[in-house]
Amino acid sequence: MHNPEYESLITKWLDGELSVEERQRFEQLCLEDDEFAAQVETANQFTLAAEQFEQAPVPAWNKEATYFDLQSNAPWWQFQWLPVASMAMSAAAMVMVLSGFHVQVNDGQMTLGFNRGISEKDINQMVASRLDEYKESNQLLLTQYMDAMAKQQQENGAQLTQYLLSSSRQERREDFAELVKFINQQRSDDQHFYARQINNLEQEIDAIGSTYSGLGRPLETTHE
Amino acid sequence: MFEKRDEQLVAKARNGDKKAWFTLIQRYEQPIYQYGIRMTGNTHDAADLMQDIFVSVFKSLSNYRGEGAFRGWLFKIAHYRCMEFYRRKRPQQSLDECPEQISEEDTPEIGMLSDESSKQVLKAMQKLSVAQKAVVELKFFHHFTFDEIAQQLGLSSNTVKSRLYSALNKLKLDLEVENA
Numbered sequence: 411m412h413n414p415e416y417e418s419l420i421t422k423w424l425d426g427e428l429s430v431e432e433r434q435r436f437e438q439l440c441l442e443d444d445e446f447a448a449q450v451e452t453a454n455q456f457t458l459a460a461e462q463f464e465q466a467p468v469p470a471w472n473k474e475a476t477y478f479d480l481q482s483n484a485p486w487w488q489f490q491w492l493p494v495a496s497m498a499m500s501a502a503a504m505v506m507v508l509s510g511f512h513v514q515v516n517d518g519q520m521t522l523g524f525n526r527g528i529s530e531k532d533i534n535q536m537v538a539s540r541l542d543e544y545k546e547s548n549q550l551l552l553t554q555y556m557d558a559m560a561k562q563q564q565e566n567g568a569q570l571t572q573y574l575l576s577s578s579r580q581e582r583r584e585d586f587a588e589l590v591k592f593i594n595q596q597r598s599d600d601q602h603f604y605a606r607q608i609n610n611l612e613q614e615i616d617a618i619g620s621t622y623s624g625l626g627r628p629l630e631t632t633h634e
Numbered sequence: 635m636f637e638k639r640d641e642q643l644v645a646k647a648r649n650g651d652k653k654a655w656f657t658l659i660q661r662y663e664q665p666i667y668q669y670g671i672r673m674t675g676n677t678h679d680a681a682d683l684m685q686d687i688f689v690s691v692f693k694s695l696s697n698y699r700g701e702g703a704f705r706g707w708l709f710k711i712a713h714y715r716c717m718e719f720y721r722r723k724r725p726q727q728s729l730d731e732c733p734e735q736i737s738e739e740d741t742p743e744i745g746m747l748s749d750e751s752s753k754q755v756l757k758a759m760q761k762l763s764v765a766q767k768a769v770v771e772l773k774f775f776h777h778f779t780f781d782e783i784a785q786q787l788g789l790s791s792n793t794v795k796s797r798l799y800s801a802l803n804k805l806k807l808d809l810e811v812e813n814a
Contacts, residue, residue, distance in 0.1 A: 452806035
């Protein structure tokens with residue numbers, strides 16, 4: 411029957427790894443448990459039998475057949491150059507990393523370098539310089555924009571003035587024309603009035619003349 | 635004169651030193667052959683398996699990183715070759731399955747052994763499943779720890795312990811029968 415404790419004790423005993431407590435338990439089981447004692451006895455017998463096992467002589471055999479030229483028969487991935495090449499590539503990679511090797515490609519040109527890259531201070535300087543350039547360009551654009559605005563405003567003002575002047579001149583001209591027309595109308599009316607007055611006066615004068623002719627000699631008058 | 639360490643011989647063999655390779659073979663052919671006999675129960679299969687294992691080890695020498703003992707690495711390859719051998723020879727049989735009842739009479743290989751105790755051990759081992767046999771072989775004959783065996787077989791340490799414990803139950807019965 412399988413007993414885990416027995417199995418553990420016997421295997422530890424066979425490996426010579428029994429602790430003091432385990433050894434005590436082992437000896438106790440050997441005395442008290444027949445099954446366990448039989449297992450230990452079998453292992454003992456077999457160990458002894460194995461040590462005394464009769465060694466059959468090795469027959470003559472073809473040892474030469476086990477030897478062949480390893481170098482020529484070894485597949486290509488087992489050649490010695492592969493680990494050497496691998497080591498060399500690893501060393502080269504380490505040198506490239508430690509020396510800050512870098513490759514830069516710009517407009518079809520490749521540049522190889524060993525510098526350690528850009529420091530934080532350099533980056534800050536570059537950023538500040540780029541910001542200054544950006545500010546200057548912005549200011550220039552703003553100035554140009556303001557100039558253009560002022561010029562446009564000036565042109566607009568001039569156009570408005572011109573318009574106002576021309577429109578008021580036209581109005582004045584029309585007003586004067588109206589005035590002249592009114593005056594002419596007035597003069598025409600006056601002339602008609604005076605003409606009627608004169609006719610009336612003539613008629614009165616004529617009436618007065620006929621009255622006088624009835625009284626004596628007619629009054630000589632010439633009408634031209 | 636001091637013997638060269640396994641790792642030094644492996645390095646030399648990898649660089650084309652034939653003598654170093656044969657020294658390694660000489661050092662390990664006996665344990666590998668015995669491993670083959672106990673795992674296959676057959677001297678012819680054991681000899682074939684031994685050659686197969688050493689060819690495989692030589693091909694894989696470039697993969698040996700020296701992270702563990704060469705001996706452990708060698709037996710790991712031996713185990714894989716042995717499992718392939720079983721799959722090739724008995725494709726229908728599971729590696730966890732115990733073999734069918736074998737003949738009570740000694741096979742020629744067992745008959746070759748003069749020592750009675752060795753005969754009993756060999757017969758008892760042939761009744762274990764391949765998976766149990768591999769654990770018993772590595773534990774009792776090559777004295778690897780359970781963690782090392784687990785690493786070599788690609789299993790958890792607990793699985794290896796369970797397999798050995800169940801194998802001991804079976805071996806106990808067989809040895810008792812043989813002793814009776």
